[in-house]
Structure formats: structure tokens, C-alpha cells
Amino acid sequence: MIPAAPGAGPGAGALPTGTGHAPCHHGELLQGVFLDGDGRRCAGLVTLPMAGPGSSAEFVRRPGTEPGALTVTPADRTKAARAAALAVAECAERTGQPPCGGELRLTGDIPVGLGMGSSTSDVIATVRAVADSYRLRLTPGAVARLAVRAEQACDPLMLDGRPVLFAQREGRVLEVLGPALPPLAVVGCTLGRGAPVDTLSLPAYEPADSDVRAWERLRTRLRRALATGDVHLLGQVATASARRGQEVLAHPEFDALAVIARRVxxxxxxIAHSGAVAGVLFDPATPGLRHRVRSCLRALDSHGIPATRIFTTFTTTKELLHGRKGLDGLDGPGSLSGLDGAGGLDGPAHRGGDRQAGPRTPRRPARLPAL
Known part of the structure; x- marks a missing residue:
């Protein structure tokens, strides 16, 4: 627990109010069952971070009210409501105050049901807002623990963006794989016509020892890819993980997506192992990247796979150009203009407003598939 900065509190006589924010991700680079430091099996994942969309929360605390007197807007954010109650109890105990009720308001622009961590983002933003109303800043470990209690499993969105193998059902880091991902350019799309994945209907799956060994080999290769900045090795690991995921998800377009990636x-x-979002991964240093991305977009369209977003994992031109040339005509941080109406990197794949990546589905509890 780290005290918030002085002066961050509300004005005199005002109800204690806090705010919080959390990002989203673009599915996983690796997901499976791995061994922890004690040799115990753990479901784990490595997410692909994506800047831009996120969830924001405002929590108005009402001291003296009953702890159950919590209201949430929108009212269907049940996991966020649980997270608010848990965070109030935690923060009240830390500050020696009685738990109370309050009002939580959530806003955000994360497409729902595609496996981009929308529910975890809501939960983390909520926990941070509640803590802020108490003038506390909870550690990532404490936020993760509350998030798992609120939704049974969570994504590592409370961390600092370093690539980690994260035990989503336990809210703990199994391994920090490196300081950062190598620069990537990603053409995002959706599979299964963008329909949300009903993870409750997925068949139960108990991995064999050979499966765990295969995932551990992918873990080793990903660690090496990050240590050496080898984008192509990283892509091989992500593709292998995605292909294994098809044993459960069975997206009909996956084989076409893999063929398109090879051809361009x-x-x-x-892919998102608990949703419909997917991405084609490019090394920004690849010659003719602009042409390759255009070809990818045309191929996706010809196969009926909707392109959604083109983005990068780097944020500055300096980071890109430091030994990694390849984006001729870079217009700014992470941008790539002139892609035949595709927008720039870090922007929607089609002009005409901030179109969501998937259908406008109502918020619902998002569960990761059983592994």
C-alpha cells in the first residue's frame, strides 16, 4: 500500500471521491498450463498489450451508509460491483474505518465479448477508484488478489506492461519474461463473425503431461524471443499457441488467417483464447511493410475476416528507429498513414468514426476457458 499524493482528496465538505483507470489487451501471445516454481500445474497466459481503449471508474463513497448500499452504472457490471464491495472492505480495514456504501460509475470503449479483457479492465479501474477515495494506492499484487476474488480469473492489466507469464486464476506472476516486447505491428481482426465466445459451453479439457511439456517448450522459446528481440520467433510461438487453442475454440477462419500471414x-x-479477436503480427523492420499490410487487409477482406484495428507495441519513433528501420514515411508515434483507407497504426481499420471491433453486445461476465 502506497499513500496517495497529498492534496489529491476532495474539497472540504465534499463526499470522498476517487477515480481509476485500466487498459485492455489484444488477446494472448501464449496461453496454456505451465509449471510454477514448485512444479505445480498452473493455467497461465501472456497477453498482447494494446494502448488506447480502456475502462474508467469514479467512486463516490458515502460514509455512514450500509456496506451493501452500492449502486453501479451501468447496472449490468456485476463483477465491478463485487470488486467495489471487496475493495471497500479492504480499504476500510487498512484505514481503520467502518465499511460503507457508495456510487460507482463506469465508462469505457473496450469492445465486449472479444477476449480483450473488458471485464478485468472494469474491475481494476473500480478497485483503483475505491482505493483513491480512501487516499490509498494498492500494490499490483493487492489489486490482482481482489480482481480474482471478484471474477474468479483476471488478466494482468494491473501490472506495468512488462511481458509476464501470469497465473490468471491465482492472480500471480509465474515469470517475468523480459523487460519489454520487441516492436510489433499488428493487424487486428475478428474470427467467428465477431460473436462472443461462450466459454461455459466449451468442452472440459484436462491436459496430458505431453501437453504441459509442449507449453513449457513454447515458454522457453518465448523467453528467448524476448531476450534477443526476435520477432519471428515470437510469431512462431504465438502461432503455435493459437493453433493449440483451436482444439477448443475451432474458429472456422483460423487456417485461412494462418495462410494469409505466411503469404504476406x-x-x-x-488470438484471444477466450474470445474472437485475433491479430497478424509483423516485424516493423520487414522490408516493404506498408505493402505487406495493405496485402494483408485485402486478403482478410477477400476471406470475409473483418479487419478491426492496426496498432503497434511501441510508442515513440525513437524506439522504432533505434536499429529497427522499416516504416518509411512514419508520421508520428506509431502511425502509418495512407493504407488505402485502412487508417494509421494505432487507429481504426476503417475510417468514419471509432467503430467497435465487435458487435455491440451487453456487458456480461467474461470467463476464461477451462484448460
């Missing part, structure tokens, strides 16, 4: 010279593909 991409490093590989990645």
Missing part, C-alpha cells in the same frame, strides 16, 4: 510475410498470428 508476417511473423505469425495471435
Amino acid at each position: 510475410g508476417a511473423a505469425g498470428v495471435q
Whole structure:
């Protein structure tokens, strides 16, 4: 627990109010069952971070009211409501105050049901807002623990963006794989016509020892890819993980997506293992990247796979150009203009407003598939 900065509190006589924010991700680079430091099996994942969309929360605390007197807007954010109650209890105990009720308001622009961590983002933003109303800043470990209690499993959105193998059902880091991902350019799309994945209907799956060994080999290769900045090795790992995920998800377009990636010279593909979002991964240093991305967009369209977003994992031109040339005509941080109406990197794949990546589905509890 770290005290918030002085002066961050509300004005005199005002109800204690706090705010919080959390990002989303673009599915996983790796997901499976791994061994922890004690040799115990743990479901784990490595997410692909994506800047831009996120969830924001405002919590108005009402001291003296009953702890159950919590209201949430929108009213269907049940996991966020549980997170608010848990965070109030935690923060009240830390500050020696009685638990109370309050009002939580959530806003955000994360597409729902595609496996981009929308529910975890809501939960983390909520926990941070509640803590802020108490003038506390909870550690990532404490936020993760509350998030798992609120939704049974969570994504590592409370961390600092370093690539980690994260035990989503336990809210703990199994391994920090490196300081950062190598620069990637990603053409996002949706599979299964963008329909949300009903993870409750997925068949139960108990991995064999050979499966765990295969995932551990992918873990080793990903660690090496990050240590050496090898985008193509990273792409191979992500593709292998995505292909294993098809044993459960069975997206009908996956084979076509993998073929498109090979034909346009991409490093590989990645998917959300609990949703419909997917991405074609490019090394920004690849010659002719602009042409390759255009070809990818045309191929996706010809196969009826909706392109949604083109983005990068780097944020500054300096980071890109430091030994990694390849984006001729870079217009700014992470941008790539002139892609035949595709927008720039870090922007919607089609002009005409901030179109969501998937259908406008109502918020619902998002569960990761059983592994």
C-alpha cells in the first residue's frame, strides 16, 4: 500500500471521491498450463498489450451508509460491483474505518465479448477508484488478489506492461519474461463473425503431461524471443499457441488467417483464447511493410475476416528507429498513414468514426476457458 499524493482528496465538505483507470489487451501471445516454481500445474497466459481503449471508474463513497448500499452504472457490471464491495472492505480495514456504501460509475470503449479483457479492465479501474477515495494506492499484487476474488480469473492489466507469464486464476506472476516486447505491428481482426465466445459451453479439457511439456517448450522459446528481440520467433510461438487453442475454440477462419500471414510475410498470428479477436503480427523492420499490410487487409477482406484495428507495441519513433528501420514515411508515434483507407497504426481499420471491433453486445461476465 502506497499513500496517495497529498492534496489529491476532495474539497472540504465534499463526499470522498476517487477515480481509476485500466487498459485492455489484444488477446494472448501464449496461453496454456505451465509449471510454477514448485512444479505445480498452473493455467497461465501472456497477453498482447494494446494502448488506447480502456475502462474508467469514479467512486463516490458515502460514509455512514450500509456496506451493501452500492449502486453501479451501468447496472449490468456485476463483477465491478463485487470488486467495489471487496475493495471497500479492504480499504476500510487498512484505514481503520467502518465499511460503507457508495456510487460507482463506469465508462469505457473496450469492445465486449472479444477476449480483450473488458471485464478485468472494469474491475481494476473500480478497485483503483475505491482505493483513491480512501487516499490509498494498492500494490499490483493487492489489486490482482481482489480482481480474482471478484471474477474468479483476471488478466494482468494491473501490472506495468512488462511481458509476464501470469497465473490468471491465482492472480500471480509465474515469470517475468523480459523487460519489454520487441516492436510489433499488428493487424487486428475478428474470427467467428465477431460473436462472443461462450466459454461455459466449451468442452472440459484436462491436459496430458505431453501437453504441459509442449507449453513449457513454447515458454522457453518465448523467453528467448524476448531476450534477443526476435520477432519471428515470437510469431512462431504465438502461432503455435493459437493453433493449440483451436482444439477448443475451432474458429472456422483460423487456417485461412494462418495462410494469409505466411503469404504476406508476417511473423505469425495471435488470438484471444477466450474470445474472437485475433491479430497478424509483423516485424516493423520487414522490408516493404506498408505493402505487406495493405496485402494483408485485402486478403482478410477477400476471406470475409473483418479487419478491426492496426496498432503497434511501441510508442515513440525513437524506439522504432533505434536499429529497427522499416516504416518509411512514419508520421508520428506509431502511425502509418495512407493504407488505402485502412487508417494509421494505432487507429481504426476503417475510417468514419471509432467503430467497435465487435458487435455491440451487453456487458456480461467474461470467463476464461477451462484448460
